[in-house]
Each structure stands twice: as C-alpha cells, then as structure tokens.
Amino acid sequence: MMKIWKIPSILLVLTSIVTSHPDHLFEYEKLSQYVDSQQEQYVQTLRDWVAVESDSSDVLRRPDCHRMMNMTAEKLRVMGGMVDLVDIGIQELPDGKTVALPKVVTAQFGSDQRKQTVCVYGHVDVQPAKLEDGWATDPYNLTDINGNLYGRGASDNKAPVLAWIHTVEAYQALNIELPVNVKFVIEGMEETGSNGLDAMITAQRDTFFSDVDYIIISDCGWLSRRPALTYGTRGNCYFFAEVEGPKQDLHSGVYGGTVIEPMTDLIGILDTLISPSGQILIPGIREAVAPLSDQEWKMYQDIEFDIDNFKSKIGVSQLMYNNKVDLLAHRWRYPTVTIHGIDGAFSGPGTKTVIPAKVIAKFSIRQVPDMDPAMVKKQVTDYLNSVFAKRKSPNKLKVTMVIGAKPWLAETKHPLYEAGKAAVKRVFNVEPDLIREGGTIPIAKTFEDVTGKSIIMLPIGGFDDGLHSQNEKMSRYNYIEGTKLFIAYLHEVAHLKKD
Amino acid sequence: MMKIWKIPSILLVLTSIVTSHPDHLFEYEKLSQYVDSQQEQYVQTLRDWVAVESDSSDVLRRPDCHRMMNMTAEKLRVMGGMVDLVDIGIQELPDGKTVALPKVVTAQFGSDQRKQTVCVYGHVDVQPAKLEDGWATDPYNLTDINGNLYGRGASDNKAPVLAWIHTVEAYQALNIELPVNVKFVIEGMEETGSNGLDAMITAQRDTFFSDVDYIIISDCGWLSRRPALTYGTRGNCYFFAEVEGPKQDLHSGVYGGTVIEPMTDLIGILDTLISPSGQILIPGIREAVAPLSDQEWKMYQDIEFDIDNFKSKIGVSQLMYNNKVDLLAHRWRYPTVTIHGIDGAFSGPGTKTVIPAKVIAKFSIRQVPDMDPAMVKKQVTDYLNSVFAKRKSPNKLKVTMVIGAKPWLAETKHPLYEAGKAAVKRVFNVEPDLIREGGTIPIAKTFEDVTGKSIIMLPIGGFDDGLHSQNEKMSRYNYIEGTKLFIAYLHEVAHLKKD
Missing domain, CATH: 3.30.70.360 (Alpha-Beta Plaits)
Structure with missing residues (x-):
C-alpha cells in the first residue's frame, strides 16, 4: 500500500525543528574547504578501489570481493573506527556447490548517547564489466576524462561509500566533533541480491542496530542535474x-x-x-x-523531466510511453x-x-x-x-x-527527508527533486522490516552515470559536492528530535 | 530434382570393369602393413595439426589459419608435390572491415596422361572450441583416450586430409607407382562457407582442374559402425x-x-x-x-539405423520423429x-x-x-x-x-560409387551403406557446376565423432583403416575407364 499520503501531525511539528541552526554554518565552510583541498587524494583512493574487480556475480572473482571487504575494513580501522568483519556464511550455487560469502564490514564512530546515531549502508561489489563489452577505457582503471571518472563501480557504489568515509575523516582531520554517531554497514553482495545480509541484520538487531536511529543509503542517482532525495525503489x-x-x-x-x-x-x-x-x-x-492515485499522478506531473533529453541520452527515437507521467510511473x-x-x-x-x-x-x-x-x-x-x-x-x-x-517505499514528509531538503539547499542552493528509483536496493526493505528504523536514500550519483552499463562514471563534481552534502546532512540530522 | 533413379546403361556396363583386379592385391597388402607401421607417426602429425587453432569463424584467429595453410603446403612440398599457395583475396566483415582469406593449397603428384587424375578436396580450418564449453580435454591438445584421439578438427577434417596425404606418402615410401595422378585442393574457410573458393575454382577450371577426372571429398562420417559412401549433402x-x-x-x-x-x-x-x-x-x-519419392522411401527403409542407439548416443528420450524414414529424411x-x-x-x-x-x-x-x-x-x-x-x-x-x-546430390550407380563399394569391401569386408549427410560441404555443388566432373564423398569419420560439438574425436581405427581405404580406392579408380 502507498503510505506517503498519511502524515502524522507529529512529523509536521518535527519538521520545523530542522529548518535553521546557524551554529554549524562555520564548521560547514571549513569542512567544505577541507574537502576541496583533498580532491586529488579522494580520486586516488577511488582509483585504488575501482582497480579491485569485486564482481559478486562471478564466483571466480570471489577472492577480489574478499580483498575489497578487507580494504574497506582496513580503511575504517586506520581512522580509529570500531570495525568488525562479520562472517555471513556461504552461498549455494545453482550446481549445488558452495562458496564463502564476502564478509560484511561494520564500523562505529562515536557512541555518545545524547547524539543521534545514523547507520550508513553501502556496497563495494560491482556488476560485471569487460573492455570488449564496449568500454572506451579499461573498466578497472579509473580514467579521468574532462572531470568524469570512468570505471566499473565508480558511481555504483564505491564513490558514495568513500564520500561517507571521507565525511567522517573530514571532521577528524579538522578536529571537529561529529554531530552524530556514525555507523557503517558495507557489504559485498549487493549486485546479486545481498545474500546473507538479511540474516546478519536480523542477528544483530538487538546489538549493532539497537542504538541506530536512522539508516542512510546513497546507492542511487539523481533524475537530472538537480539533486534529489529518493523515497522508493523497485525490488x-x-x-x-x-x-x-x-x-x-x-x-x-x-x-x-x-x-x-x-x-x-x-x-x-x-x-x-x-x-x-x-x-x-x-x-x-x-x-x-x-493502483496509481490521483495525488501520485499530480506529483509525477510536477517533476521536472525532459523526455527529449532522456531519449537522446539513451539514443532511442521512441520510448515505451510518450508522456512524462506514464514514463516515470513505468520506471518507478x-x-x-x-x-x-x-x-x-x-x-x-x-x-x-x-x-x-x-x-x-x-x-x-x-x-x-x-x-x-x-x-x-x-x-x-x-x-x-x-x-x-x-x-x-x-x-x-x-x-x-x-x-x-522486495520493493521499498518511504514517507516523503518524514523529518529525515526535511533534513535532506535542508542539506541540499545548503550545498546546492536548490530544492531537491523527490524521486523514486527504478533499480533495486534489496536491503532497504529488510532494514525497515527488521530494525523498524526510518530510512532515507540520499543519492549523489549523476543522472547519466551509466550504472550497470558500459562507461560507468562518477563526476568529480558529484563526488566532491556529494561529500559536502553528507557533511551538511549530518548537521541537519543532529538537530532532529531524538526518538 | 532427384536424379539418382535414371541410370544410363553405360554406367551399368562400366560397373563390371571395376569388380576384380588381383594384380594390385599384393601392393595393397604391403601398403597396408606400411600404414600400420606408421601409426604413431600419423598420430603425432595429427597432434601437430590439431594444435593449430585454425578457427576460420573468428577473425582474431586468422593468423593461425594462415599458419595452418603454410604447414599443409610445406608438408606436401617436402613430399615432392608441385605445390601452390593460391591467393583468393579478402573477406569483408559485417562491420565493413576486410581481412585476408587463408590461401588455398593446391598440389599435384604425377602427371601421367594415361592415368586417371583424382582431385582430393579437404579443409584444415575448424569450428570454434573452448575448454569451458564442456570439453573433457584441451580441444587443441590431441589426447588419446582408449584409442580415441580427442581434439577440435581431429575428425573434421584434419585426420581425413592427413590420411589422403599419407596415402600418397605410403606409395612413395614403398617405391610403388601411384596408380592415378593425385591432386589436392585444401582450403581454410570451409567452416564459414568456403569464401573465395568458388571464384578460385572457376578461375582455374581450364588450368589446374582441366585434367581432373574425379573429385573426392572425405569431409563427413559414417552412419553407424558400417563404412558408408555419401551421395548427398545439405547446403x-x-x-x-x-x-x-x-x-x-x-x-x-x-x-x-x-x-x-x-x-x-x-x-x-x-x-x-x-x-x-x-x-x-x-x-x-x-x-x-x-517431394519424397516412393523409391527414396524404400531406400531409407532398407538402411540399417538403430533409433534407440541414436537416441542414447545423443542423450534424449524422444526425437522429433519416431520412425526411421522420417528421421533419416529430416536429417538428410x-x-x-x-x-x-x-x-x-x-x-x-x-x-x-x-x-x-x-x-x-x-x-x-x-x-x-x-x-x-x-x-x-x-x-x-x-x-x-x-x-x-x-x-x-x-x-x-x-x-x-x-x-x-547449396545442397549437393550424386548418382549412387555412378562407377565412382562402384569403385567405393569395392574398396570398402577389400578393407572392411562389408558392403557400405549409401547415405546422405545432413551437414554441408559447401564446395561440392560448386565443383560439380564449374568443373562438370563427378564427385564422390568417401568418409572415414566415425558416426560418433562429435563434429562441431564438445569432445570431437577421431578413432585410431578409423584414421588408420581409413588411410587403407584411400589406398584401396586409388587402385579401384585406376581401373575405371578413362573418359
């Protein structure tokens, strides 16, 4: 059932709390400048990560997946996080054989009970990619062309994961206290259905997840050049x-x-x-x-979406539908x-x-x-x-x-989304689009069902990043400004009323 | 139209000439013993040839195809043949690019005008094969398992080509005069449609092919364990x-x-x-x-063909048709x-x-x-x-x-086929099956149309050689006894009345 139209009044009250807190303006500017200064270092780290062919769909690449999880854990450990590599068991293959699943990395920065605790979810496995599929560059050698960083997994989901890690690192580097406690759950099986993660979340519901207030997922992209908040995904x-x-x-x-x-x-x-x-x-x-409701129809109608641009981007003369609402509805x-x-x-x-x-x-x-x-x-x-x-x-x-x-659907009037709007406004000085995602982030529904926590999807990927296809890329702009967005978002979340 | 039922009476007269010529019996025995003595050498040469991945369908393997043609030419030159590597031009690829076609090897042994001249056609290119397709052994490393020689191209068509070469070699080794002049046309594009060969045959119709009496093709297999002569192929x-x-x-x-x-x-x-x-x-x-004629129906009805064996060989519980005639007819x-x-x-x-x-x-x-x-x-x-x-x-x-x-169809009462029956009788002491081939030997029709010469298909491949599929093989038995069949066949052809 669609739930987005029933907004409890308490949420509307909460919304007002989020709107202004000049006390953090100064820190944001410093943090933002720091992020700019680190750009080349950030790109190099992304290059190191993209070089690992962590294709979770090919069991022959499983050693690379294990290596990728170890690299991720090590990165977080060096930053002083409380890091675990959680064994989530084995995968049964169609032929009856079994293979070890990549471990899940959990990490924690801060445990101040007066603060909100956010848990950032991401993944570091990738879709298959071969040069002969039609890539202009080696998919596992991050290549900068006019400010776009081409490589498999650059946008889905290695750069966003790194942007979150760099967010915490930036606070540390400037000796600014994190406004919230930050936890990480990073997995290596997302592209093939997050095998084993459901059970791990269930098992740690009353331990690792017990003090988590909100879950943040940045495993998707914008709809246009305008930043977006995502409130639904298809399964x-x-x-x-x-x-x-x-x-x-x-x-x-x-x-x-x-x-x-x-x-x-x-x-x-x-x-x-x-x-x-x-x-x-x-x-x-x-x-x-x-069924599509009238309100939903109107909401889609109001979204800025250029059909001609969409057509030319994917290179087709005719789409399945020729009006915006049908198109967005069949996509989402x-x-x-x-x-x-x-x-x-x-x-x-x-x-x-x-x-x-x-x-x-x-x-x-x-x-x-x-x-x-x-x-x-x-x-x-x-x-x-x-x-x-x-x-x-x-x-x-x-x-x-x-x-x-399973699919996932959130309430767009939830304070988490109001915080997202404020953060986007601060960094980009525009209102975000409220969009859904045609792709699947399998774990969103599990997080919701098991932990009962609220989830927001806060994308920083570009609308033309080519996820799952040839010449996937992440732009330097989205990577760097996206890191700033995360920094700003933590400030906004810090001011939500603690449940 | 089917032509096999109109037998000119002259052919029936000729038939009687073929039946006995004890004068050659002695030489056959010596030659046969020589072939037995050379078995390991023959297998090694086949191993060397199979090691060349002469896959004509993959342009990336074109250098291997060129190498294969050179090896073939060299082998014939060393034997003292008059050898040519005939340039047949370029191949246009679907994307508009071009690539050189493998040259065609022609060779000639003997030019005695009183003798018959046969032209043996064969090919040394192969179908694609990869270990991961399900081969039990490396397809390009000829592997002997219980007397079966596994390797891509072993049966299709490298061993038969070598058996013909060894036939000439055997006569030479024993200083026995060849009973007929022997020419060779060996190509490297058969598996992809013999590009360029049609034009080459047409161009040399009045030169290389002018003195050829008969064309012999050994690029097919038996229907059962009984030797066979093939009188038709599908295009x-x-x-x-x-x-x-x-x-x-x-x-x-x-x-x-x-x-x-x-x-x-x-x-x-x-x-x-x-x-x-x-x-x-x-x-x-x-x-x-x-349309299928009544006579044809009866001919199929008389062929020994074990449906259950066929089913179990290919591992299916049910075929497209459950009676012999329908099955053979839809195959041929x-x-x-x-x-x-x-x-x-x-x-x-x-x-x-x-x-x-x-x-x-x-x-x-x-x-x-x-x-x-x-x-x-x-x-x-x-x-x-x-x-x-x-x-x-x-x-x-x-x-x-x-x-x-195009498809090809011969007259089964032609003296060439009578000679084939006699040769089979001498080597195997049985009557051959008269069969058609569901596969394609594209050039048969061209030979017939351009040169106007008669053609026989004289297979030595086994019925279970796995052409074009995983684990293609040639048995030592068929390879060696097949060489003897060719030796015996040259004797029989020598006694046909020269046109």
Whole structure:
C-alpha cells in the first residue's frame, strides 16, 4: 500500500525543528574547504578501489570481493573506527556447490548517547564489466576524462561509500566533533541480491542496530542535474529458465531435424513473457500492483523531466510511453520484465553451426508494491511450466528464482527527508527533486522490516552515470559536492528530535 | 530434382570393369602393413595439426589459419608435390572491415596422361572450441583416450586430409607407382562457407582442374559402425538478425519500463521461425523442397539405423520423429532451422541486470533440393522484416545472410560409387551403406557446376565423432583403416575407364 499520503501531525511539528541552526554554518565552510583541498587524494583512493574487480556475480572473482571487504575494513580501522568483519556464511550455487560469502564490514564512530546515531549502508561489489563489452577505457582503471571518472563501480557504489568515509575523516582531520554517531554497514553482495545480509541484520538487531536511529543509503542517482532525495525503489526477482536436451552440443547439420532443440523451446517460452508493447503476460503480476492515485499522478506531473533529453541520452527515437507521467510511473512504480541474455548458446562473433544442448535464459522482473517475491516466484514458475508443457517437448525445463528482493517505499514528509531538503539547499542552493528509483536496493526493505528504523536514500550519483552499463562514471563534481552534502546532512540530522 | 533413379546403361556396363583386379592385391597388402607401421607417426602429425587453432569463424584467429595453410603446403612440398599457395583475396566483415582469406593449397603428384587424375578436396580450418564449453580435454591438445584421439578438427577434417596425404606418402615410401595422378585442393574457410573458393575454382577450371577426372571429398562420417559412401549433402544459409536499440547497454532497473528492449524484439521474431513440432514457418521454404519419392522411401527403409542407439548416443528420450524414414529424411533431405545463439546479450554465469543495447541472433537453415540460397535469403529477410514491422518497435532490424551454401546430390550407380563399394569391401569386408549427410560441404555443388566432373564423398569419420560439438574425436581405427581405404580406392579408380 502507498503510505506517503498519511502524515502524522507529529512529523509536521518535527519538521520545523530542522529548518535553521546557524551554529554549524562555520564548521560547514571549513569542512567544505577541507574537502576541496583533498580532491586529488579522494580520486586516488577511488582509483585504488575501482582497480579491485569485486564482481559478486562471478564466483571466480570471489577472492577480489574478499580483498575489497578487507580494504574497506582496513580503511575504517586506520581512522580509529570500531570495525568488525562479520562472517555471513556461504552461498549455494545453482550446481549445488558452495562458496564463502564476502564478509560484511561494520564500523562505529562515536557512541555518545545524547547524539543521534545514523547507520550508513553501502556496497563495494560491482556488476560485471569487460573492455570488449564496449568500454572506451579499461573498466578497472579509473580514467579521468574532462572531470568524469570512468570505471566499473565508480558511481555504483564505491564513490558514495568513500564520500561517507571521507565525511567522517573530514571532521577528524579538522578536529571537529561529529554531530552524530556514525555507523557503517558495507557489504559485498549487493549486485546479486545481498545474500546473507538479511540474516546478519536480523542477528544483530538487538546489538549493532539497537542504538541506530536512522539508516542512510546513497546507492542511487539523481533524475537530472538537480539533486534529489529518493523515497522508493523497485525490488527485483531474477530468474534462470534452463532448458536441457541432448547430453552435449550437436552439429546442426548432422542432427538438425532429428532433435527437438532446447534453444527453440527456450525462445518459445521467453516470447510468452511480454507483449511487444511491454505488457507483462504472466497471470497475476499486473493485478498485484497498487493502483496509481490521483495525488501520485499530480506529483509525477510536477517533476521536472525532459523526455527529449532522456531519449537522446539513451539514443532511442521512441520510448515505451510518450508522456512524462506514464514514463516515470513505468520506471518507478510498475513492474517490468527484462530478458538479459542466454547462457550456454553460441554468443561469440562469427558463425558456429551448433545445436546447444543446454541453454539458460536470464531474466528479471522488477518488483513494486504490492507484489510479493514469493508469489511472483510461483506465478512465473507455474506459468512457464504450463507454457512449456503445451510444447510437448521431451526437453527438461527448470525455473529457479535466484534473487527475490522486495520493493521499498518511504514517507516523503518524514523529518529525515526535511533534513535532506535542508542539506541540499545548503550545498546546492536548490530544492531537491523527490524521486523514486527504478533499480533495486534489496536491503532497504529488510532494514525497515527488521530494525523498524526510518530510512532515507540520499543519492549523489549523476543522472547519466551509466550504472550497470558500459562507461560507468562518477563526476568529480558529484563526488566532491556529494561529500559536502553528507557533511551538511549530518548537521541537519543532529538537530532532529531524538526518538 | 532427384536424379539418382535414371541410370544410363553405360554406367551399368562400366560397373563390371571395376569388380576384380588381383594384380594390385599384393601392393595393397604391403601398403597396408606400411600404414600400420606408421601409426604413431600419423598420430603425432595429427597432434601437430590439431594444435593449430585454425578457427576460420573468428577473425582474431586468422593468423593461425594462415599458419595452418603454410604447414599443409610445406608438408606436401617436402613430399615432392608441385605445390601452390593460391591467393583468393579478402573477406569483408559485417562491420565493413576486410581481412585476408587463408590461401588455398593446391598440389599435384604425377602427371601421367594415361592415368586417371583424382582431385582430393579437404579443409584444415575448424569450428570454434573452448575448454569451458564442456570439453573433457584441451580441444587443441590431441589426447588419446582408449584409442580415441580427442581434439577440435581431429575428425573434421584434419585426420581425413592427413590420411589422403599419407596415402600418397605410403606409395612413395614403398617405391610403388601411384596408380592415378593425385591432386589436392585444401582450403581454410570451409567452416564459414568456403569464401573465395568458388571464384578460385572457376578461375582455374581450364588450368589446374582441366585434367581432373574425379573429385573426392572425405569431409563427413559414417552412419553407424558400417563404412558408408555419401551421395548427398545439405547446403546451409546462415543468418545474422541484429536488433539495435539504445546507444549502449542500460541498467534494467533504471531504464526497464521506459525503453522498448531489443532483446524482447529479437526473441519475438525468432519465435516465428519454427513451430514447436519443428515445422518451418517462413513462407515459401517448405514449398521449394523436392517431394519424397516412393523409391527414396524404400531406400531409407532398407538402411540399417538403430533409433534407440541414436537416441542414447545423443542423450534424449524422444526425437522429433519416431520412425526411421522420417528421421533419416529430416536429417538428410528436408530443411531445418537451428537457432545457434545470441551475440551481444548477457551470456556469462551469474546474474547481470542489463538491458542489452544491440543483440544479434545467429541462426541457419539447412538447404536441400530444390531450394535456392538466393531465394531463401529473400524469403527470410522479407518474412522477418514483416514480422518485425508488426511489433511497431522503434528499434532497427538488420537481417544478413553470411553463408549461402547449396545442397549437393550424386548418382549412387555412378562407377565412382562402384569403385567405393569395392574398396570398402577389400578393407572392411562389408558392403557400405549409401547415405546422405545432413551437414554441408559447401564446395561440392560448386565443383560439380564449374568443373562438370563427378564427385564422390568417401568418409572415414566415425558416426560418433562429435563434429562441431564438445569432445570431437577421431578413432585410431578409423584414421588408420581409413588411410587403407584411400589406398584401396586409388587402385579401384585406376581401373575405371578413362573418359
């Protein structure tokens, strides 16, 4: 259910507390100047972090993920934080083997009970990237081109994590007392569904998380050049649909016409997921989606969003919808199905006349209120099995859901968001956009459900950072001004009434 | 049209000439013993050849292809052949760039005008292979397991080419005069459609090919453990269907729901190629196929073919057809569509939440009489364009046919085939199966059309050699006994009446 329209009056009272506190103006200026002076050092640290290919989706890169967690812990330890590397167990692979999950880094700076305690969540694992995917530069060698820092994970999520660390470091360097206690939870499995983190949060609910007042996540981006606060994310259910036929690949000349080919079966069932106009055809999915309210429609209508600019940015002549509200709504608050690719078929350049023996489609369905991943898993599995059964194929279909992350939605009138508006105003001198995120930050919902704490998403990534795609980047501007935003935000949070 | 049922009476007369010539019996025994004595040397040479990754479909491997042609030429030169490395020009790539084609090796041993002259055709390029595709051994390190020699290209077509070379070598080693003049045409582009060879054959029709009486091709395999003669092959039209959308890959969370995804479009059009029961849905394709005659039905009915064995060999519980005639007919003389895979989409292990920007499906259609590749190209392109147009997608579809190889069919009562039967009888003491080949030897049709010479396909590969798939192998038995078959065959051909 949408909750954003029921604002308890107490929150509106709290809001007024946030608005002014000139006592911190001076410190902000000093801190801001310090951040500017550290720019080259910050960029170098980001370069060191991007150089680690911490791709959590590829088990062969798991040693790099472990190394990345150790580097993160060490960085926080050197700053005097109380740091733990929390073992969160093993990951079971589709083939039944197991591999150790990257440990979760927790850290704490300050434990003054009179202060607010914020917990910053971030991740230091990345999506896969290869030069031959079409990168202009080596994705693991941070490269500065006209003030943009190109590299896998630069924006998602290494620079924001570093910006938060640098925020604490800046206070330390200038011997200015932190206005709030700051905790960190940094994980290394976000890109594949934050395996193991749910259990860790649950296990530490009454210990590490017991004194946390607010959770801050900076794992997203702005909608335009205007800074934004994010109040919702879509979840994601990621599926493998495997069709297995002959015991090995076959020559398409020698065997073509005698075997029922797994690839034909797979294409056939994939084609039943979505209509050409983007409508999801899996029964029950659309029915579960919360209807768009008139107020919501109006809110979207008021957001500044340049469709032509969006089109030209992604290089398409026509979008799925040609008006702003439909476009934003389908980006943020409706589910979508994306077919990412097929494992096991011929995917190289040139020609190969093979009948692939076993092919695995990878597709995912973005989740929104009031969808439930457990239900979606059943809907998709039942549907594909029934579609496949109609083909009367002797091949074997196996549908598995490997990620099942819930959506998350916050109240935009919450004091945390008022604090965010004030911080944005201080650093950028504008009002932020209030936006949702089409992508998934799987853990937001867990934090909310398990700890019962309020969450804000405070992005510093640019609207054109190319997350998950070729030539991901973080601009120096967003990296540095973003650090200042975090510094300003801690001041604002310090003035919220302690629960 | 099927031509195999109209046997001119002169051929039946010629047949009787072939049947007995005891004068050569002695030499055969000596030659056969010599071949046995050379087994380890032959295996080592095959190992050296398999070690060269002469994958003609991958332009990055082109230097290996050139090296392979040079090695082949050198081997023949050392034996005293008149050898040429014929430049056949350049290859235009889909992106407009060009790359040199591997040269064609021609060689000649003997020029006695009183003798028959045979021209052996073979190729030394291979299909792609990677250990991670599921090979039990390094595909480019020939590995002997229980008398089977595993390696890419071992059976297709390096061992048969070497067996022909060793045939000539054996005569030389024993100072026995070759009963026929032997020419070689060895190419390095067979696996991708023999680019450039057609033009080379045409250009040398009145020079190199002018004195050739018969063309022999050993680029195929037996149907069972019984030796076979092959009288037909399917052609192949290989297509790329490219759908291009955004200018780069996009994050499926951030952009999913706003863009019309190229992968969805591609899956949609691929699903219109074939019905679940294997029926080709492209208008005009099935109508072009020559009907199955009663005589042909009976011929298929008489072939020994164990369906259960075939099923268990490829590891499926059910085939596309459950009777021998349908099965052989759809393997040999009906077209099939195989979707090989998709380039540009996510094909790795793990999960990646990407919207691929440009995806290229690779599929091919096996060709049979009376299909015409030029017509098929138009039928497929028109059909896919019309299917795509109905989707009203802003993405761009580009259909290209990168291989267009015609089918080939011979007369089974031709003296060349009678000679083949006699040779098989001498070496293996059985009657050969008369079979067709579902795969494609693109050049057979060209040889026939350009030179007007008769062609025989004389396979020595095993029925379970795994061409084009993982764990391709050539057995020592087939390699060695196959060499003897070639030796015996030259004797038989020597006794055919010279045209």
